[in-house]
Amino acid sequence: MIWFEAEQILTYLHNLELQLDEWTLSALEMRMEKAELVRLQQQLHDQRPEDAMKEEYVAQLGGRIKTLQRALDERLRR
Numbered sequence: 001m002i003w004f005e006a007e008q009i010l011t012y013l014h015n016l017e018l019q020l021d022e023w024t025l026s027a028l029e030m031r032m033e034k035a036e037l038v039r040l041q042q043q044l045h046d047q048r049p050e051d052a053m054k055e056e057y058v059a060q061l062g063g064r065i066k067t068l069q070r071a072l073d074e075r076l077r078r
Contacts (some may be wrong), residue, residue, distance in 0.1 A: 006054075006057055006058070009040055009043075009044075009061055010061065013064050013065065013068065016037075016068055017068065020071055027076060033068075033072060034069060037065050037069050041062065041069075044058050044062050
């Protein structure tokens with residue numbers, strides 16, 4: 001993964017966080033976002049960062065993805 005790809009993921013996660021903050025997603029959209037988060041998590045898992053800085057960045061992205069997955073799960077249970 002190059003930095004540009006990581007930045008794209010970060011932008012996607014930020015936009016999803018904003019949508020969750022504004023409660024603009026329907027149940028169907030939240031399920032679709034959950035599927036996308038699973039895909040992104042797998043993409044990150046498949047990475048072999050070549051330096052410690054990138055490894056930490058990938059770990060932080062993974063943590064944000066898990067947080068968003070939990071938030072979506074909680075909202076879908078309502």
